[in-house]
Amino acid sequence: MAAESNVKMPRIKLGSQGLEVSVQGLGCMGMTPHFGQPKPGPDMIKLIHYALNSGITFLDTSDIYGPKTNEILxxxxGELKKLVEEGKVKYIGLSEASPSTIRRAHAAHPISAVQLEWSLWTRDAEAEIIPTCRELGIGIVAYSPLGRGFFSSGPKVVETFSEVDFRKRLPRFQPENLELNKxxxxxxxxxxxxxxxxxxxxxxxxxxxQGNDVCPIPGTTKFENLNENMGALSVKLTEEDMAELESIASADAVKGERYGPDIPTWKDSDTPPLSTWKAAA
Incomplete structure (x- = not known):
């Protein structure tokens, strides 16, 4: 495998807080057991190095991925230590936050980015969250931009799910909805x-x-998929293309909620009023 690809990732200023990242990031959740069986650590480290050598500077992780093991990977x-030494770890972001929570947090300290699910089959953030972020100068990090693999291979993607893949529980991948989403x-x-x-x-x-304030973070565990994702930067869409895509991917075109009732989203994320908080001991 080559040390780097022939695609050099451009960079953008994400929002008004000065956070500079590659125009496309790498979602790392699938590298650890959250999506089923863990991938070989050495292989995933090679993939991460390949992404870095290709100009990707945004690696998305969380303590709930694994849990814990994704951040350890x-x-x-050693890149996190490097970023600290360079003084680049100094920004605050939110994930799945409601508009009111975003405003409240931004008033306390400038928020650099809000992470949300945004794709051709998840567009509920466009009504309030996207406008709120743009009003406040907050960058947008779009996770699951490929519909959790749906736009890679369509309904056949369910054939790749292991028994412990959490996508098996998601409403949109249930047979009655999947057939309609086909x-x-x-x-x-x-x-x-x-x-x-x-x-x-x-x-x-x-x-x-969608704009130069948006950084999608498609996740993958395969070199070929990473290269294909980077190739999307060469796809130019006209206004007519965008209108056609948005017309076929309207809110009522997708069947099934994106999560089940056991998983909270931005709709459940309003911060409790300060009056209900207990003073710290």
Missing amino acids: LGKM SLFERVKDIANRKGCTPSQLALAWVHH
Whole structure:
């Protein structure tokens, strides 16, 4: 495997707080058991180094991935220590935050980025959250921009799920909804064929074309998928292309909620009033 790809990732200022990142990041959740069986650590470290050598500077992780093991994996490459030494770890971000929570947090300390699910089949953030972020100058980090793999291979993606893959529990991947969502994938695939790209590249390009304050973080554990994702940067969409995609991916075109009732989202994230907080001991 080559030490680096032939794609050099451009960089953007994400929001108004000076946070500079690559225009596309790498979601690392799938590298550890959150998506099923853990991937070989040495292989994942090679993939991370490959991404860094390709110009990707945004690696998305969390303490709940694994849990804990995802951050340990990233810590083995020593990049976090390097970032601290360079004085670059100094920004605050939120994930799945409601508009009111975003405003309240931003008033206490400038928020650099808000992470939310945004893709052709998850667009509920467009009504209030995206406008709130843009009003306040907050960057947008779009996770699951490929619909958790749906726009890579359509309904067939469920055939790759292991028994412990949490996607097996998600409403949109249940048989009754998946069959109805199939038509969305087929229409995206038709447009991709006309554009000379893959469906996943088209879906990712749609997110990129939302604005220069957006950084999608498609996750992968494979070199070929990483290269394909980076190739989405070369897909140029016209206003007509965007309008066509948005018309077929309207809110009522997707069947099933994105999570079950046991998983909270930004709709459940309003911060309790200060009057209800107990003073620290």
